[in-house]
Amino acid sequence: MSHTDAPDRVLSTLNRDGSRRWLEPKLARGRFLARRRIVAYTLIALFVLLPRLRFGGRPALLIDLQSRELDLFGAVFRPSDGFALALFGLAVVLAVFLVTALFGRVWCGWGCPQSIYLEHVFRPIERWLGGSRGQRVTPWRKLVKWTIYAGLGFALANVFLAYFVGTERLQQWVFESPADHPAGFAVVLAVSALMVFDFGWFREQTCIVACPYGRLQAVMLDQQSLIVGYDTGRGEPRARLRKKLPIAGAGACVDCAACVSVCPTGIDIRDGLQMECIGCAQCIDACDAVMDKLKRPRGLIRYTSKAELAGQPRHMLRARTIIYPALLAAAIALLGFTVSSRHGAELWVERNEGPSFVPLPDGKVSSQIRLKIENETDLPRHYQISLVDAGDTVMRSQASWQVRPRQAIMIAVFVDVPRGEFVHGKRPAKIRVSDGAAFERTIAVTFLGPED
Numbered sequence: 001m002s003h004t005d006a007p008d009r010v011l012s013t014l015n016r017d018g019s020r021r022w023l024e025p026k027l028a029r030g031r032f033l034a035r036r037r038i039v040a041y042t043l044i045a046l047f048v049l050l051p052r053l054r055f056g057g058r059p060a061l062l063i064d065l066q067s068r069e070l071d072l073f074g075a076v077f078r079p080s081d082g083f084a085l086a087l088f089g090l091a092v093v094l095a096v097f098l099v100t101a102l103f104g105r106v107w108c109g110w111g112c113p114q115s116i117y118l119e120h121v122f123r124p125i126e127r128w129l130g131g132s133r134g135q136r137v138t139p140w141r142k143l144v145k146w147t148i149y150a151g152l153g154f155a156l157a158n159v160f161l162a163y164f165v166g167t168e169r170l171q172q173w174v175f176e177s178p179a180d181h182p183a184g185f186a187v188v189l190a191v192s193a194l195m196v197f198d199f200g201w202f203r204e205q206t207c208i209v210a211c212p213y214g215r216l217q218a219v220m221l222d223q224q225s226l227i228v229g230y231d232t233g234r235g236e237p238r239a240r241l242r243k244k245l246p247i248a249g250a251g252a253c254v255d256c257a258a259c260v261s262v263c264p265t266g267i268d269i270r271d272g273l274q275m276e277c278i279g280c281a282q283c284i285d286a287c288d289a290v291m292d293k294l295k296r297p298r299g300l301i302r303y304t305s306k307a308e309l310a311g312q313p314r315h316m317l318r319a320r321t322i323i324y325p326a327l328l329a330a331a332i333a334l335l336g337f338t339v340s341s342r343h344g345a346e347l348w349v350e351r352n353e354g355p356s357f358v359p360l361p362d363g364k365v366s367s368q369i370r371l372k373i374e375n376e377t378d379l380p381r382h383y384q385i386s387l388v389d390a391g392d393t394v395m396r397s398q399a400s401w402q403v404r405p406r407q408a409i410m411i412a413v414f415v416d417v418p419r420g421e422f423v424h425g426k427r428p429a430k431i432r433v434s435d436g437a438a439f440e441r442t443i444a445v446t447f448l449g450p451e452d
Helices: 031-052 079-103 106-111 113-129 139-165 167-174 182-202 205-210 213-220 282-293 319-340
Strands: 061-064 069-072 075-077 227-230 301-304 345-350 357-359 364-375 381-388 400-403 408-418 426-434 440-448
Touching (some): 031 113, 061 139, 075 079, 106 113, 106 213, 113 182, 113 205, 167 182, 182 205, 364 400, 364 426, 364 440, 381 408, 400 408
Antiparallel strands (some): 061 069, 345 364, 364 408, 426 440
């Protein structure tokens, strides 16, 4: 069998001969579209304003790759905060699992940037300019459309870059020559091109082909999860109206295909739950409008669950909706405790890359360790280093060190230890590190020496 003889369409955006099926969904105005617009434009405003918001004098969200820092609503995370970052990632994953178990793919249709910008920014511009493929569009309209697309892509790319370099640095770059910051300029150009390519050409293919979330829904949804569903018991068998008169024995569906014509991913919701469905509720608004005209009850297509469609009650409380919130609460609580218990500095003890000790002429042994101090505050700190209960052991290293904000230094700590204090080549000790203000910590170390 050749590909031209395929009995069914493999993807909603592919014709049977393998060519692309270009989608031009109509707009179904209704209660859900109005609500989605409020959510969409609120999220767009948040996306633009979030890099400019300040918590404790720092950006609300900044992923500074150069300094290897993550600013998150007043909390600053560095690579040394690996455990806290792991907890944050775990909380995000658990939140996704919980939202999916309760509300299905509500993220895809209501919160995903791909859906928001495509359906509420780029497609409205295309409709306004009459740029659909089925229309004869003058060249200047096409030029205007793609010029607007390019401008929007460039603006979004700059906002995107602000999340990685900060608004102050970005504002400085805007008024400077691109040659002064070629890497940042290259990122803006690349992201702008990707934006135009995605929202101008690739479009719904991102949701259907590229995004893995639609495929993951098969394992994250259950019979009680919220989905967009077609009530086959009420709608079947389908029959077109004749002179607006109902047909005996026919279902409520009049086979008008309004739900298909508005779907942004090109599926027929009457075929059941499908991977391509993003839960945007456009088919609900379209079907409700038809039912209103026919003076029939709404809800032939509605937000429901597989259980409700099968005539069973929907249960919000079930194993996964209890386990997920419990784990999420534990992860958030542990994250909060981890962040609140930070002391403003971190210490690590490392061994010397060369010899760890050197015998001295006076019979003592000069032993060495490396102490790393990381200043996690926004102010420079002077750290005092001293031995605790040193006995005859004497530290010969510099006692005070200044560390810049959010920086770390490696200090070589030398001590002179009487040879007789080594047991099996080891001399336990304690080192106290203090900044004279809020930080003081004593750590246990082991100096190495001769074993005889």
